[in-house]
Amino acid sequence: MSKNENKPKQDNAFAFATLGTWLHLLKENHGVDRKYIGKIAGLLWVSILTISLRIYERLRYGRIIAKVNIHPSPIFIIGHHRSGTTYLHNLLSQDPDLGFVSTFQATAAAFSITGNGKIKAELSKGLAKTRSMDKVEASLDAPQEEEIAVANLCPYSFMHHMSFPRKTKEYLEKYLLLETISADELKKRTEVYLTVLKKATYLSGGKRLVLKGPISTGQIKYLLSLFPDAKFIHIHRNPYTLFPSIGNLGRSLQEAHILQNFSDDVAVDNIFMVYIRMMKKFIAEKDLIPKGNFIEVCYEDLDQHPLQTISFIYQQLNLPGYEKKKAVFENYIQLLGHYEKNNLELELKYRKRINEECLFAFEEWKYPMQ
Numbered sequence: 001m002s003k004n005e006n007k008p009k010q011d012n013a014f015a016f017a018t019l020g021t022w023l024h025l026l027k028e029n030h031g032v033d034r035k036y037i038g039k040i041a042g043l044l045w046v047s048i049l050t051i052s053l054r055i056y057e058r059l060r061y062g063r064i065i066a067k068v069n070i071h072p073s074p075i076f077i078i079g080h081h082r083s084g085t086t087y088l089h090n091l092l093s094q095d096p097d098l099g100f101v102s103t104f105q106a107t108a109a110a111f112s113i114t115g116n117g118k119i120k121a122e123l124s125k126g127l128a129k130t131r132s133m134d135k136v137e138a139s140l141d142a143p144q145e146e147e148i149a150v151a152n153l154c155p156y157s158f159m160h161h162m163s164f165p166r167k168t169k170e171y172l173e174k175y176l177l178l179e180t181i182s183a184d185e186l187k188k189r190t191e192v193y194l195t196v197l198k199k200a201t202y203l204s205g206g207k208r209l210v211l212k213g214p215i216s217t218g219q220i221k222y223l224l225s226l227f228p229d230a231k232f233i234h235i236h237r238n239p240y241t242l243f244p245s246i247g248n249l250g251r252s253l254q255e256a257h258i259l260q261n262f263s264d265d266v267a268v269d270n271i272f273m274v275y276i277r278m279m280k281k282f283i284a285e286k287d288l289i290p291k292g293n294f295i296e297v298c299y300e301d302l303d304q305h306p307l308q309t310i311s312f313i314y315q316q317l318n319l320p321g322y323e324k325k326k327a328v329f330e331n332y333i334q335l336l337g338h339y340e341k342n343n344l345e346l347e348l349k350y351r352k353r354i355n356e357e358c359l360f361a362f363e364e365w366k367y368p369m370q
Contacts, residue, residue: 012043012256014163016108017152018054019047024155029164032259040259053111053119061113061202068198071208072229073293075317078217078282079235080275082245084299088235089212091310093143094328097321099204101149101196101211104140109149112199147215149196156181156189158215161270162257168270176218176274177281190226218278220285231317232289234282237299238367239358243350246271268350272357283364292318298365306333 014021022044026032032040075092079085093100104120105112111119124140151157158176161168174181175189200209216223223230250267286294295316302309310329314322355362355369362369 013107013148013159014152014257015043015046016050016110017043017047018110018154019044019051021151021153021155022047025160025164028155029167029260033261035261036259050111053114057111057114065195065198065202068202069206070194070197070201070227071206072227073231074197074208074227075210075231075233075319076216076223077210077212077233077235078220079214080217080237080242080246080279081214082242082249083214083237084235084302085212085214087306088233088297088302089143089210091306091329091332092210092313094332095210095321095325096328097207097325098210099200099207100143100209101146101200102140102203103138103142103144105196105200105203106144106146106148107140107152109152109196109199112149113203116203143210143212145212145214146193146196146200147213150189150192153196154188154192156185156192162253163259165258165262165266165270166260169273172274172277176215176278178219178222194226218281220282221288224288229290230293231319232286232294233313233317234286234294234296235299235302236296236361236365239354239361240351240367240370243271243275243354244347246275272353276357276360279361283360296365 022040026040075098077085077089077092089100092098102112104116104123108115108119108123120140147157147159151159156175158171158174160175161171164171170180173179174185178186181189197209197211201207213219217234220232247268250271295313297309297313307326307329311322311326313319351370359369361367
């Protein structure tokens with residue numbers, strides 16, 4: 001084992017999580033496995049070093065952020081991880097009238113205003129040029145999942161299963177499906193979530209937010225309770241290409257985040273469990289969305305015909321100004337012309353399991369079974 005193996009990686013999404021968040025997670029998980037003691041020690045040390053930044057931001061901007069009004073009709077991009085949510089989020093974020101949670105705002109959530117200058121510039125020097133899971137260009141200014149910010153500010157996030165994979169089922173039921181979460185935890189989580197969106201609104205100059213939340217896919221009823229007039233764009237993907245991509249994502253994130261030992265078989269079981277339970281809940285709740293506020297697109301259409309897909313979204317959701325912004329989208333698509341997607345093969349032993357356990361997905365989105 002190298003000396004640097006247990007140091008917190010710069011691509012650890014929770015490197016700047018609050019000390020209270022880490023202490024809560026360590027308590028409920030009874031610490032970490034022995035081989036990761038060095039890693040968690042480094043993460044705790046970083047959290048301690050940034051306490052003053054968090055305190056200053058809360059004292060300097062707390063009252064200001066509390067008074068921010070979030071646009072009543074945010075746009076939620078939902079769909080399982082690796083369904084094209086990132087690409088769609090990046091595309092829509094080119095709209096100059098829309099704001100978003102940036103990667104810096106998500107990872108440095110507790111001091112994203114205070115650190116928006118020199119600290120962000122310094123962190124950018126150590127940022128990888130591309131994302132490890134798909135080689136998409138990385139930037140602290142790029143759009144990011146708001147749930148990463150939530151996870152950095154509190155322990156009530158499903159994303160913490162990346163660090164504690166043996167708790168995946170519990171975190172799924174509590175913090176993604178919101179089935180077993182206590183009223184107190186839900187209240188605290190909601191306060192944190194709205195604070196994240198208020199900060200993003202403040203930093204974007206009051207713009208309407210476009211948000212990417214794979215985890216939000218299983219929280220339609222909850223999100224509608226917060227934003228009854230929210231817009232939802234669901235993007236889905238053929239399970240035969242989706243599952244290998246999910247596995248690749250998990251492997252790419254594991255080294256930076258994992259704090260517990262677990263087997264490959266458990267990892268595969270977790271992938272199936274999360275997909276099946278989240279997507280079934282989405283199907284059960286999607287009819288709650290008011291007519292005109294919901295659209296479904298498929299990854300394959302976005303990949304092959306991105307401009308037409310964006311035009312269709314703007315038309316169906318009655319979003320303003322597409323024709324004036326068309327050139328902005330075209331320019332971004334042209335910039336990505338060189339991007340090569342990963343070519344991942346589905347192992348034959350999983351094909352039968354997908355056919356049996358994910359039959360509902362093939363029926364819902366009309367993908368041909370093999």
